[in-house]
Amino acid sequence: MARKVLVVHVDDLDGTESAEPGTIRTITFGLDGASFEIDLTGENEAELRTLLAPYMAAGRRTQGQAGGLTTARPRKTSVTSSVRAWAREHGYEVNDRGRVPESIQVAYLKAMDGSAAVATPATISRADVIESEEEAAKHYEALPAPEGHEKRWHKRTGSGCERTNRIEDMTLLERVHTLTAFNLNVLGQMTGDRPTGKGGKISGLGTSAVRLRNFEFIDDDDEITAFGRYAYAVRS
Numbered sequence: 759m760a761r762k763v764l765v766v767h768v769d770d771l772d773g774t775e776s777a778e779p780g781t782i783r784t785i786t787f788g789l790d791g792a793s794f795e796i797d798l799t800g801e802n803e804a805e806l807r808t809l810l811a812p813y814m815a816a817g818r819r820t821q822g823q824a825g826g827l828t829t830a831r832p833r834k835t836s837v838t839s840s841v842r843a844w845a846r847e848h849g850y851e852v853n854d855r856g857r858v859p860e861s862i863q864v865a866y867l868k869a870m871d872g873s874a875a876v877a878t879p880a881t882i883s884r885a886d887v888i889e890s891e892e893e894a895a896k897h898y899e900a901l902p903a904p905e906g907h908e909k910r911w912h913k914r915t916g917s918g919c920e921r922t923n924r925i926e927d928m929t930l931l932e933r934v935h936t937l938t939a940f941n942l943n944v945l946g947q948m949t950g951d952r953p954t955g956k957g958g959k960i961s962g963l964g965t966s967a968v969r970l971r972n973f974e975f976i977d978d979d980d981e982i983t984a985f986g987r988y989a990y991a992v993r994s
Contacts (some may be wrong), residue, residue: 769798858958859868934993945986949990974986
């Protein structure tokens with residue numbers, strides 16, 4: 759049976775999704791000696807370039823070293839405080855310190871932009887999720903094989919009752935239904951639907967990461983994928 763996979767790209771800043779090639783691009787920039795990548799729509803890319811333009815014009819270009827923009831730090835702290843305050847007003851549970859879950863950041867940006875109704879934990883319902891192989895495919899994008907595991911990646915398996923089955927041979931919904939309660943708690947923290955540990959740490963990630971990565975619910979950076987969000991919504 760042939761299967762058609764729809765590749766959907768997601769803007770890391772506001773969560774915009776698009777299956778059109780070139781609509782969302784990966785942009786690389788440097789700060790404090792480190793290089794960063796972010797996937798952005800053309801509009802958000804233009805905004806980033808406009809923001810950085812005066813600093814780039816006044817700065818000195820170097821090779822092999824990313825430039826620094828130390829003045830951006832106070833703004834980040836201020837914005838993070840605003841996100842936390844907004845989240846608490848709308849029923850989210852967030853810690854005073856540590857990383858604010860991506861889903862809350864996206865909800866905050868959309869609310870400030872007025873582009874979408876505010877979705878709070880109380881309004882998230884399993885009834886809003888379509889459970890089907892076709893719908894799962896809309897959220898699924900195959901991850902690249904981890905470095906050093908390219909030859910064995912197609913033979914990877916899960917654990918427990920499905921340990922003898924190759925994940926590649928499973929349907930997407932079969933993958934979704936391998937999630938344990940422990941796995942769901944980890945994904946729930948990543949979506950912002952469940953409280954994280956102390957300092958914003960994802961509790962249970964250390965023991966679940968390999969399994970969640972093998973099923974492609976999270977990526978190599980331990981960030982939840984679009985497929986992982988769909989799986990959590992179906993099972994929660």
